[in-house]
Amino acid sequence: MTPFPLTFTRLRFECVTETPLRLGGWRAGSNLRGALVDVMRRATCAYSVPSVPGQKVSIDAEHIAHCPVCWLVAAHEKPGVERRGYILTPPVEAPSVLMPGERFAFHLTLFGEARRFLPYFVLAVPEMGLGGVGAGRGRFRLRRVVAEFPGGREEEVLPEGEQVLRLPEQPATHADLLSQAGQFSRRWRDGGVASLGLEFLTPLRLIWNEELVKAPDFSIFFNRLLERVDELAMQFSGGEHRPLEERTRLQNLAREVRMIENHTRWVEVSSGSSRTGSKTWISGLVGSARYAAPVSAWEELLPWLLWGEVVQVGKDTVKGNGVFRRAG
Secondary structure, rough: OOOOOOOEEEEEEEEEEEEOOOHHHHHHHHHHHHHHHHHHHHHHHHHHOOOOOOOOOOOOOOHHOOHHHHHHOOOOOOOOOOOOOEEOOOOOOOOOOOOOOOOOEEEEEEEEEHHHHHHHHHHHHHHHHHOOOOOOOOOOEEEEEEEEEOOOOEEEOOOOOOOOOOOOOOOOOOHHHHHHHHHHHOOOOOOEEEEEEEEEEEEEEEOOOOOEEOOOOOOHHHHHHHHHHHHHHHHHOOOOOOOOOHHHHHHHHHHOOEEEEEEEEEEEEEEOOOOOOOOEEEEEEEEEEEEEEEEHHHHHHHHHHHHHHHHOOOOOOHOOOOOOEEEE
């Protein structure tokens, strides 16, 4: 079997506030992403800011291939269908207001070949801090940037007080997650049934049969997770369609998982665009749920759940939605 090709580079941006900072609760990811995109549009891509407001600009394919804003941020050939090559993970459980001098961190993850644009993102974050984020445009200062790897290993990308980037030599791979899954699954006894909890830390917005899903059904959740990692692999790491028999086997295993506890709730959240003035809904499920399944099923599903923690699941992941973690 061909190894799963998707790779990722996960960066932690450690910051300190300089003025009161209102990240916006469930809107934190959207607010941070909006500030990041605004900076990159102004500083990196002249096509993103037309000289005449409302004017449409024709962009050639060569420009898109080499411009991080067009390639990663702006709409491509199939807006709403194509996956983005990055996600932003906001601080979770942050207070509603961060006072001057308080520290916080958020993450950016780049997939496959999107890694080549890493310096653009790192250079944009200090400008985000100067321009401000959220209501009142709270300002912050970037302290340092750290690359995180499965298993807890870290590499400094931009040490505090320095100006030179130290790019990670290699991205994280499927083999790294398989190793992590093996360590986690050792806690389960051979055979029998085991339970696993999931905590949904930012809104999980799933759509099935063109309708919003307002309960954390594992089969639907896993189907969307598998669909997302496969499409990211094809778009950014030269992957191919997963064989039908493998996909069918995994989906059948996911149907063996039963929800035994549900402590989730639906939160209504909207996201606004300062550029277009439009508002979209990014509402979803938050809270926790616990599931039970045969150990043999969990052992096959677990590596893909770990991928889900990396890529986030559902709609609006680029705005910070769909962050979850295992809860033992």
